[in-house]
Amino acid sequence: MSRTSRATHAPTSRTVLEIEDGSVAIGGRPILRHINLHIERGEFVALMGANGSGKSTLIRAMTGLRKVSGGEVRLFDKDLHHFGDWQRIGFVPQRSTAGGGVPVSVWEMVASGRLTRRRWLRPLFPADRKAINDALEVVGLADRAKDGITTLSGGQQQRVLIARALAGDPELFFLDEPTAGVDLPNQQALAEALQVLKDRGSTVVLVAHELGPMAKLVDRAIVMRDGRIAYDGAPLADHEVHGPLFGTGHDHHHHHATEPRDHVPHVVSPLDHDRSEGTH
Numbered sequence: 674m675s676r677t678s679r680a681t682h683a684p685t686s687r688t689v690l691e692i693e694d695g696s697v698a699i700g701g702r703p704i705l706r707h708i709n710l711h712i713e714r715g716e717f718v719a720l721m722g723a724n725g726s727g728k729s730t731l732i733r734a735m736t737g738l739r740k741v742s743g744g745e746v747r748l749f750d751k752d753l754h755h756f757g758d759w760q761r762i763g764f765v766p767q768r769s770t771a772g773g774g775v776p777v778s779v780w781e782m783v784a785s786g787r788l789t790r791r792r793w794l795r796p797l798f799p800a801d802r803k804a805i806n807d808a809l810e811v812v813g814l815a816d817r818a819k820d821g822i823t824t825l826s827g828g829q830q831q832r833v834l835i836a837r838a839l840a841g842d843p844e845l846f847f848l849d850e851p852t853a854g855v856d857l858p859n860q861q862a863l864a865e866a867l868q869v870l871k872d873r874g875s876t877v878v879l880v881a882h883e884l885g886p887m888a889k890l891v892d893r894a895i896v897m898r899d900g901r902i903a904y905d906g907a908p909l910a911d912h913e914v915h916g917p918l919f920g921t922g923h924d925h926h927h928h929h930a931t932e933p934r935d936h937v938p939h940v941v942s943p944l945d946h947d948r949s950e951g952t953h
């Protein structure tokens with residue numbers, strides 16, 4: 674894949690994403706609170722946590738899809754309000770939005786990933802075609818290019834979405850639950866595609882309930898709990914994230930605003946985690 678597009682972005686800093694005391698309220702209800710996050714170029718970050726803990730809202734805040742009600746978000750050292758370099762960002766939404774019943778071919782779907790790199794309605798250049806074909810190779814779907822997206826299995830559709838983002842050659846790549854409901858062979862194919870991105874030096878922020886075959890790629894785990902970052906550190910095994918420390922064993926809807934939370938530190942270091950495991 675062409676990397677020439679990167680040459681125009683002479684890196685001035687290693688920081689790709691920063692959130693300072695970020696908060697999000699929806700309909701007056703606080704959803705995210707006191708989020709402090711610093712992500713550097715090349716990191717592969719898994720964003721984990723129970724249903725409703727705020728993972729999707731955090732991804733949305735990072736990409737400007739959801740406004741923060743307090744604090745600051747910066748992408749590549751630019752305040753989100755002034756950031757316009759969207760071709761540097763790739764985003765794979767949850768699978769339910771793929772295809773959507775529209776009879777679009779696999780190739781077209783992947784080609785749409787080049788849109789942000791194209792000038793207003795200019796035709797596809799050979800470099801675009803190469804990037805699209807390369808991306809299909811990476812996810813192992815080159816032979817399905819002409820097929821309608823709806824003829825593919827859910828896991829294959831997810832790989833098409835990854836290919837679409839790959840085709841845009843993003844520096845910072847967000848994926849929301851890419852393996853939800855995906856069978857193991859497809860999870861493995863996804864992990865291989867993400868390995869290619871990682872080897873290229875892209876930064877990846879991945880929302881996942883379970884890491885499965887992607888676990889070996891992860892450099893850093895962030896675990897959300899009740900709208901806060903409860904852990905930020907070395908990768909954790911899936912069973913640790915879903916253990917009692919992060920409160921993922923019970924339904925968050927049963928929490929009450931008055932429930933004392935001070936027995937759980939806001940940020941748990943890996944050491945704290947080791948010490949406190951099994952005490953809650």
Ligand SMILES: Nc1ncnc2c1ncn2[C@@H]1O[C@H](COP(=O)(O)OP(=O)(O)OP(=O)(O)O)[C@@H](O)[C@H]1O
Nearest residue numbers: 699700704722723724725726727728729730731897
């Ligand atoms: N548009 C919205 N309107 C109202 N409440 C919302 C909205 N989006 C999210 N919430 C609430 O914010 C909280 C966090 O939701 P969010 O989707 O960010 O969590 P999540 O960790 O991604 O969960 P899941 O794993 O189920 O996707 C939940 O209590 C949810 O009900």
